[in-house]
Amino acid sequence: xxxxxxxxxxxxxxxxxxxxxxxxxxxxxxxxxxxxxxxxxxxxxxxxxxxxxxxxxxxxxxxxxx
Numbered sequence: 436x437x438x439x440x441x442x443x444x445x446x447x448x449x450x451x452x453x454x455x456x457x458x459x460x461x462x463x464x465x466x467x468x469x470x471x472x473x474x475x476x477x478x479x480x481x482x483x484x485x486x487x488x489x490x491x492x493x494x495x496x497x498x499x500x501x
Contacts, residue, residue: 461486 463471475485
């Protein structure tokens with residue numbers, strides 16, 4: 436690394452995108468991933484749909500407790 440960097444020609448906010456959407460990766464434990472894959476295949480759905488449905492149901496349950 437250099438001792439100093441020259442930012443005199445830098446532009447503030449050049450790569451800032453206020454409406455940018457980030458898709459966060461979710462890492463499942465192997466046993467959970469295997470269960471989801473089997474269930475999704477049985478129901479003829481993709482894994483993303485199955486996981487989103489499960490999470491939505493859990494969100495509803497948590498909201499009912501608040």
